[in-house]
Amino acid sequence: xxxxxxxxxxxxxxxxxxxxxxxxxxxxxxxxxxxxxxxxxxxxxxxxxxxxxxxxxxxxxxxxxxxxxxxxxxxxxxxxxxxxxxxxxxxxxxxxxxxxxxxxxxxxxxxxxxxxxxxxxxxxxxxxxxxxxxxxxxxxxxxxxxxxxxxxxxxxxxxxxxxxxxxxxxxxxxxxxxxxxxxxxxxxxxxxxxxxxxxxxxxxxxxxxxxxxxxxxxxxxxxxxxxxxxxxxxxxxxxxxxxxxxxxxxxxxxxxxxxxxxxxxxxxxxxxxxxxxxxxxxxxxxxxxxxxxxxxxxxxxxxxxxxxxxxxxxxxxxxxxxxxxxxxxxxxxxxxxxxxxxxxxxxxxxxxxxxxxxxxxxxxxxxxxxxxxxxxxxxxxxxxxx
Amino acid sequence: xxxxxxxxxxxxxxxxxxxxxxxxxxxxxxxxxxxxxxxxxxxxxxxxxxxxxxxxxxxxxxxxxxxxxxxxxxxxxx
Numbered sequence: 001x002x003x004x005x006x007x008x009x010x011x012x013x014x015x016x017x018x019x020x021x022x023x024x025x026x027x028x029x030x031x032x033x034x035x036x037x038x039x040x041x042x043x044x045x046x047x048x049x050x051x052x053x054x055x056x057x058x059x060x061x062x063x064x065x066x067x068x069x070x071x072x073x074x075x076x077x078x079x080x081x082x083x084x085x086x087x088x089x090x091x092x093x094x095x096x097x098x099x100x101x102x103x104x105x106x107x108x109x110x111x112x113x114x115x116x117x118x119x120x121x122x123x124x125x126x127x128x129x130x131x132x133x134x135x136x137x138x139x140x141x142x143x144x145x146x147x148x149x150x151x152x153x154x155x156x157x158x159x160x161x162x163x164x165x166x167x168x169x170x171x172x173x174x175x176x177x178x179x180x181x182x183x184x185x186x187x188x189x190x191x192x193x194x195x196x197x198x199x200x201x202x203x204x205x206x207x208x209x210x211x212x213x214x215x216x217x218x219x220x221x222x223x224x225x226x227x228x229x230x231x232x233x234x235x236x237x238x239x240x241x242x243x244x245x246x247x248x249x250x251x252x253x254x255x256x257x258x259x260x261x262x263x264x265x266x267x268x269x270x271x272x273x274x275x276x277x278x279x280x281x282x283x284x285x286x287x288x289x290x291x292x293x294x295x296x297x298x299x300x301x302x303x304x305x306x307x308x309x310x311x312x313x314x315x316x317x318x319x320x321x322x323x324x325x326x327x328x329x330x331x332x333x334x335x336x337x338x339x340x341x342x343x344x345x346x347x348x349x350x351x352x353x354x355x356x357x358x359x360x361x362x363x364x365x366x367x368x369x370x371x372x373x374x375x376x377x378x379x380x381x382x383x384x385x386x
Numbered sequence: 387x388x389x390x391x392x393x394x395x396x397x398x399x400x401x402x403x404x405x406x407x408x409x410x411x412x413x414x415x416x417x418x419x420x421x422x423x424x425x426x427x428x429x430x431x432x433x434x435x436x437x438x439x440x441x442x443x444x445x446x447x448x449x450x451x452x453x454x455x456x457x458x459x460x461x462x463x464x
Contacts, residue, residue: 016422019418019421019422020417020418020419020420020421020427023418023421023444023446023452024417024418024419026446027415027417027418027446027450027452028417030448030449030450031446031448032445032446032447032448033445033446034443034444034445034446035421035443035444035445035446036443036444037423037443
């Protein structure tokens with residue numbers, strides 16, 4: 001009964017005095033029908049069941065609807081046809097456009113560098129697949145990076161997948177260099193530990209070495225004579241040094257006093273449309289803050305729409321005065337940063353810090369002792385002159 | 387009253403009521419004795435069901451089931 005619109009039906013009028021007889025007959029014959037205001041719609045198969053039944057004479061046919069009348073109704077509408085054609089054309093055109101470029105397989109080479117190279121070679125979002133020559137891009141990418149051994153560009157739907165295989169192990173260019181070398185001391189130190197992979201150890205733990213002393217030698221004397229190899233190993237030494245930081249009571253500092261939106265871009269999926277850009281009143285070298293914002297649903301789900309605004313920060317130089325307590329705090333903050341910079345991840349063994357109050361300044365100096373790899377490689381130059 | 391024990395066929399009545407209209411679904415119907423927009427009398431093996439209301443619409447389904455929709459004001463089981 002519910003599919004009459006699609007299968008076609010005939011509408012009949014039933015005389016009021018025959019309503020109960022017709023309904024009972026439908027019930028007996030198992031015909032599904034809806035009788036409303038003395039009218040009933042019957043399908044062709046229902047009419048076949050009523051063949052030869054006297055009830056058929058009580059039904060007065062009104063009109064008949066053909067198969068799929070609803071579909072035909074929409075087809076007759078011009079705008080529907082136009083919309084369908086437009087959608088089809090739009091889909092065909094968009095299916096040839098690159099919506100995203102996904103890079104995989106790289107661990108050493110940064111993705112942004114590969115993406116920049118791909119952009120310069122013509123594979124970027126918004127380009128048409130038909131206008132891109134993937135073979136030449138693959139060759140261009142291989143030529144652009146020594147660390148990349150193999151590249152393959154695939155297309156799946158509207159996404160370009162760039163698969164990269166990097167050089168590893170023996171193929172790595174840095175490993176190809178096997179020139180004979182020594183490992184020498186990079187600075188004055190006391191040797192704490194020495195591990196030799198190849199070569200001959202020239203020092204042992206507890207030795208005091210000066211900068212330039214040979215720690216692991218690449219010159220080996222054997223029965224066949226002297227041979228030169230690449231010295232490899234790790235030499236950990238204890239190094240002492242001084243770190244000093246000074247904080248002034250009055251300092252000139254640059255402070256940001258105003259931010260101005262200089263660029264606004266609208267982001268939809270991977271597309272970015274420039275709304276406006278104005279760097280005219282922007283100072284050279286001023287700080288630019290990039291702010292990416294995405295619209296979210298009330299539930300917190302991020303939508304693929306958003307905007308990017310770039311804010312130029314205007315700065316000015318002002319003289320800042322500090323109290324003695326503030327000055328000392330600043331001196332220690334500076335000193336902490338200086339220590340982090342000087343140690344650079346080395347293991348700190350000992351530290352002695354002294355703070356000195358001067359005329360309008362506070363000086364913090366530390367004597368530090370730390371462990372670091374003191375060995376550095378130095379090539380052996382073999383002279384052939386006799 | 388309908389005597390369900392005497393009935394040879396399963397009888398089921400379901401009534402769904404809303405503000406605009408109500409629906410009365412009955413199975414195990416033998417025949418429709420009277421049918422108009424105001425009154426429908428259904429005959430079952432156990433007795434008769436009179437449905438009173440306005441703008442009543444009768445839908446007949448396979449398996450001797452009917453559905454009466456419209457503004458149902460009363461149902462009498464005799």
